[in-house]
Amino acid sequence: MKDKMNLENKVVVITGAGAGLGRIYALEFAKRGAKIVVNDLGGQRDGLGESKTPSESVVAEIKALGAEAISNYDNVATKEGGENIIKTAVDTFGRIDILINNAGILRDKSFTKMEKDNWDAVLDVHLNGAYNVTKPAFEIMKENDFGRIIMTTSAAGLYGNFGQTNYSSAKLGLVGFMNTLKIEGLKYNINVNTIAPIAASRLTEDILPQEMLDKMKPDFIAPLVLYLASENCKETGQIFNAGMGFYNRAAVVTGPSIQIGEDGNPPSAEEIMGNMDKISDIEGGKEFIDLNAAIFDLLSPKTD
Numbered sequence: 001m002k003d004k005m006n007l008e009n010k011v012v013v014i015t016g017a018g019a020g021l022g023r024i025y026a027l028e029f030a031k032r033g034a035k036i037v038v039n040d041l042g043g044q045r046d047g048l049g050e051s052k053t054p055s056e057s058v059v060a061e062i063k064a065l066g067a068e069a070i071s072n073y074d075n076v077a078t079k080e081g082g083e084n085i086i087k088t089a090v091d092t093f094g095r096i097d098i099l100i101n102n103a104g105i106l107r108d109k110s111f112t113k114m115e116k117d118n119w120d121a122v123l124d125v126h127l128n129g130a131y132n133v134t135k136p137a138f139e140i141m142k143e144n145d146f147g148r149i150i151m152t153t154s155a156a157g158l159y160g161n162f163g164q165t166n167y168s169s170a171k172l173g174l175v176g177f178m179n180t181l182k183i184e185g186l187k188y189n190i191n192v193n194t195i196a197p198i199a200a201s202r203l204t205e206d207i208l209p210q211e212m213l214d215k216m217k218p219d220f221i222a223p224l225v226l227y228l229a230s231e232n233c234k235e236t237g238q239i240f241n242a243g244m245g246f247y248n249r250a251a252v253v254t255g256p257s258i259q260i261g262e263d264g265n266p267p268s269a270e271e272i273m274g275n276m277d278k279i280s281d282i283e284g285g286k287e288f289i290d291l292n293a294a295i296f297d298l299l300s301p302k303t304d
């Protein structure tokens with residue numbers, strides 16, 4: 001086939017790969033000859049409990065395909081867990097090429113009922129978990145001059161969703177994490193991208209009707225993940241929505257700036273109020289590669 005992607009012998013770490021999306025990614029990488037660390041703590045949807053069964057059963061499925069995989073049961077939410085996940089890859093397969101930060105839990109509550117333990121638990125798994133695993137992985141990728149890292153955000157983080165202040169914060173935090181890591185990875189051929197999947201799993205099974213869930217197979221997300229993980233992937237610092245065979249890119253877009261206030265003096269609050277339509281106008285908005293480009297644009301308004 002034209003432009004076939006080569007993932008043969010790539011060493012892939014997938015967190016939370018014992019079920020849902022991570023399991024499908026693991027199987028698809030395996031079918032292309034990659035070697036996989038199947039990390040999964042095996043807890044419940046809210047993060048409580050643990051079990052070796054999810055990871056072990058996915059490893060058995062991969063071995064049945066004739067591919068190589070190893071189980072890891074560490075908790076991404078701890079520093080030691082993150083280090084041990086990457087150590088498992090290095091000890092078993094000698095390196096790490098690809099990291100998919102996928103492990104996740106939910107603890108939905110409307111904000112006044114959002115107690116600290118539910119806030120912390122979700123931040124710990126999604127955002128701190130991605131830090132804990134990515135830190136040791138990135139060090140090795142730098143040495144190898146190659147790496148592909150994929151963060152998993154959510155429409156809840158990008159756009160908001162009732163009852164998910166904890167989850168939205170963690171998920172959009174991952175976009176901020178990517179925005180800077182993409183810069184630090186540039187000269188080492190380490191690309192960092194983010195996906196926002198929509199798929200049937202235990203995280204969505206009671207939120208959506210069955211006929212919709214039937215169409216939301218995680219198999220529609222895996223091809224995008226495989227591409228972003230490949231050497232063919234030239235994109236870095238991008239966010240992609242995916243679900244049911246539909247794909248698009250999301251971005252932070254900044255509108256043109258206007259200067260308000262005379263002779264370098266601050267404007268009054270009334271002047272701000274009077275200009276809110278112009279300040280809010282996103283027409284002709286742009287994306288910026290980094291903070292410097294954005295600040296330069298803010299301070300150089302177009303005058304017509």
Ligand code: NAI
Nearest residue numbers: 016019020021041042043075076102103104154198199201
């Ligand atoms: P899932 O619940 O089927 O899979 C998540 C896996 O992560 C589970 O097997 C779980 O045991 C594991 N896990 C949880 N905490 C862990 C920890 N501390 N350490 C290691 N493993 C841990 O859910 P799904 O849907 O496959 O979710 C995968 C990712 O996709 C999550 O990050 C989720 O937030 C994200 N996502 C999913 C969406 C969907 O529509 N299914 C929508 C948006 C984002």
